[in-house]
Amino acid sequence: xxxxxxxxxxxxxxxxxxxxxxxxxxxxxxxxxxxxxxxxxxxxxxxxxxxxxxxxxxxxxxxxxxxxxxxxxxxxxxxxxxxxxxxxxxxxxxxxxxxxxxxxxxxxxxxxxxxxxxxxxxxxxxxxxxxxxxxxxxxxxxxxxxxxxxxxxxxxxxxxxxxxxxxxxxxxxxxxxxxxxxxxxxxxxxxxxxxxxxxxxxxxxxxxxxxxxxxxxxxxxxxxxxxxxxxxxxxxxxxxxxxxxxxxxxxxxxxxxxxxxxxxxxxxxxxxxxx
DNA sequence: CGTCGCTCCTGGATGC
DNA sequence: TGCATCCAGGAGCGAC
Numbered sequence: 001x002x003x004x005x006x007x008x009x010x011x012x013x014x015x016x017x018x019x020x021x022x023x024x025x026x027x028x029x030x031x032x033x034x035x036x037x038x039x040x041x042x043x044x045x046x047x048x049x050x051x052x053x054x055x056x057x058x059x060x061x062x063x064x065x066x067x068x069x070x071x072x073x074x075x076x077x078x079x080x081x082x083x084x085x086x087x088x089x090x091x092x093x094x095x096x097x098x099x100x101x102x103x104x105x106x107x108x109x110x111x112x113x114x115x116x117x118x119x120x121x122x123x124x125x126x127x128x129x130x131x132x133x134x135x136x137x138x139x140x141x142x143x144x145x146x147x148x149x150x151x152x153x154x155x156x157x158x159x160x161x162x163x164x165x166x167x168x169x170x171x172x173x174x175x176x177x178x179x180x181x182x183x184x185x186x187x188x189x190x191x192x193x194x195x196x197x198x199x200x201x202x203x204x205x206x207x208x209x210x211x212x213x214x215x216x217x218x219x220x221x222x223x224x225x226x227x228x229x230x231x232x233x234x235x236x237x238x239x240x241x242x243x244x245x246x247x248x249x250x251x252x253x254x255x256x257x258x259x260x261x262x263x264x265x266x267x268x269x270x271x272x273x274x275x
Numbered sequence: 276c277g278t279c280g281c282t283c284c285t286g287g288a289t290g291c
Numbered sequence: 292t293g294c295a296t297c298c299a300g301g302a303g304c305g306a307c
Contacts, residue, residue, distance in 0.1 A: 003300065059301080076301050078285080093285085112284045114301065130302085157278065166302075174300055222300070223287090242300090263280070265299080 002075050004138065004171030005214025005235065006225050007059050010081055013228035014106075015054040017083045018063070022050045022101040030095035033108065035118040045069065045119055046098075058134045058170030068122045072131070073108070078224045079115035082107045111224065134170040138207055143169070145204040152192045152200065159195065160188035161262035163207075172207065175220055175242045178267045180206040182241045187273040188259075188266045213238060241267040 028039035219233030245258035
C-alpha cells in the first residue's frame with residue numbers, strides 16, 4: 001500500500017508526536033510481525049528507550065532510539081501506524097501496541113500481515129538486507145537524469161517493472177509508477193534501454209513531480225492508507241490513470257486501459273503512451 | 276547477475 | 292442468497 005509519499009507523510013506525522021517520548025512497554029498479539037526476535041526480548045530491548053527521531057529510506061521507516069538501537073518498520077501493502085490515546089477502541093488487525101510515557105500508544109495494524117518490525121543496532125543499519133540494497137532516493141542529489149540514463153542503458157526489462165525495483169530507485173510503487181509514466185508519456189511496456197535521452201529526462205522529472213505531489217497531498221488513500229493520526233490523504237483525487245481504466249484520459253479523452261505487466265496491474269493511455 | 280513466477284495473508288468485488 | 296474465483300498499493304525467494 002504505502003509508497004514513498006505515504007511513508008513520508010506517516011514519518012512526518014509520527015515524528016511530530018513521538019520525538020522525545022519514551023517507550024515504556026509493548027504488547028504483541030501476532031508474533032510473526034516481529035522479525036528476528038521473540039516478543040519478550042523485543043519488549044525488554046525497547047522499554048525505557050527514548051525516541052530520538054524517525055527516518056525514511058525508500059518505503060522503510062526507521063525509528064531511532066536512544067542507546068544506538070533502531071526499529072525498522074515496513075508496512076508492505078496494508079500496514080498502518082497510529083498514534084492514539086489508550087481509550088481509542090482497538091481496531092481489527094492490530095498486532096502490536098507500543099506504550100509511551102505520555103500514556104498514549106503507537107499501534108501497528110496490518111490486515112494482510114505482510115508488514116515487518118525489526119530491531120537492529122544503528123551501526124548495523126547499513127548492512128541490513130532490504131536497506132543495504134536500496135537504490136537511489138528520488139529526492140537526493142544522486143538522482144539525476146544522467147544517473148537514470150546510465151543505469152537504464154543496458155536494462156532489457158520493461159520500464160514499468162524496473163520502476164518498481166527498489167534496488168534501482170527507492171520508494172516508487174504501483175500507483176506512482178503508472179502516474180509517472182503517464183506524465184512522461186511513456187508506455188509501461190517499453191524496454192528500458194530503448195528510451196531516448198529526451199524520454200529519460202521526461203521520466204526523471206515526472207518521477208519527482210508525482211512523488212512530490214503525493215507528499216503535498218499527504219498521500220493516496222484508496223483503500224487502507226491513513227497517516228500517523230488516522231487521517232487520509234487527498235492524492236487519490238489527483239490520479240490521472242491509476243484505477244481509472246475505462247475512463248477518459250485527461251489529456252486526449254481516449255479510454256484509459258488496464259493490463260498486467262510483470263505480474264502487476266498497469267494503467268495507461270494507449271494514445272498518449274504509445275509503444 | 277538479471278529476470279520471472281510464486282508466495283506470504285485477509286477481505287472486497289465480481290460472476291455464476 | 293450462497294459460493295467460488297479473482298484481485299489488491301510489496302518484496303523475498305528459488306529457479307533458470
